[in-house]
């Protein structure tokens with residue numbers, strides 16, 4: 001299961017750090033011939049590599065290579081795979097059919113860390129999704145064990161390349177941060193593209209950067225015990241180096257986190273800047289709010305295109321306090337790159 005825990009099982013998931021060799025396969029169907037040149041699809045998705053390079057502070061590179069520079073014909077119609085309400089079995093059948101078809105068409109599948117299977121436009125593959133192997137029932141195609149893939153549907157033309165970053169993050173073990181029921185953006189607004197692919201502040205939460213091995217333990221400042229405190233000059237998550245998270249533990253699986261956000265690089269369209277405070281619970285499932293941004297009642301009113309959570313950053317002089325967990329964050333000062341925050345566990 002994908003979650004916000006810091007001990008990801010990399011026999012199940014893809015280790016994010018390093019160069020990931022991504023084999024790209026383009027599929028069409030007996031009922032939907034390939035529309036246009038496959039290079040148009042590659043060109044739509046490939047900026048995901050630079051985006052993730054920046055998000056990972058240069059620790060992850062998606063080396064995307066087309067396994068064949070043409071359409072591979074699937075054995076069944078695009079509607080037969082059930083993408084409207086996809087089950088794991090249906091998804092497994094789709095992945096297996098696509099990679100077998102590619103192998104039969106002459107593609108070599110050895111040497112890739114993962115695959116992107118890209119559907120032609122106008123197919124009934126309506127949405128993009130991540131697929132992971134079941135180690136007890138592996139799929140083997142021409143001697144290659146398939147451990148993970150992202151299958152791209154027609155929604156890629158709506159989302160653009162960031163859908164590749166979002167779905168690849170699932171391969172790394174990252175959960176969905178948007179809500180599966182109710183207001184989709186109730187937990188994290190437009191922060192982190194696992195919460196909203198087209199959000200205004202799509203950079204990952206620092207907690208996730210830590211989970212993925214992009215932020216080191218030496219960049220995490222913690223408060224564990226009641227009656228203790230700690231202070232950190234938090235460097236904006238958009239920049240490399242420096243302390244990135246101030247974590248106050250609140251239980252076996254939960255913590256409050258403060259991080260700094262700046263309108264720069266992957267966040268150049270952010271609605272607000274300052275300190276973002278959120279609650280993490282590693283026991284909460286994908287789509288149920290494993291990360292929940294704290295609202296700031298003193299925040300500036302939302303500008304057009306921004307919601308309350310997008311504006312919920314905290315400014316110097318402002319204090320957050322949660323009486324239930326006796327956690328307090330005080331923002332002491334800020335400059336262009338850093339916000340200094342004091343955390344107390346009363």
Ligand SMILES: [Zn+2]
Pocket residue numbers: 166167170175176
């Ligand atoms: Zn997702």
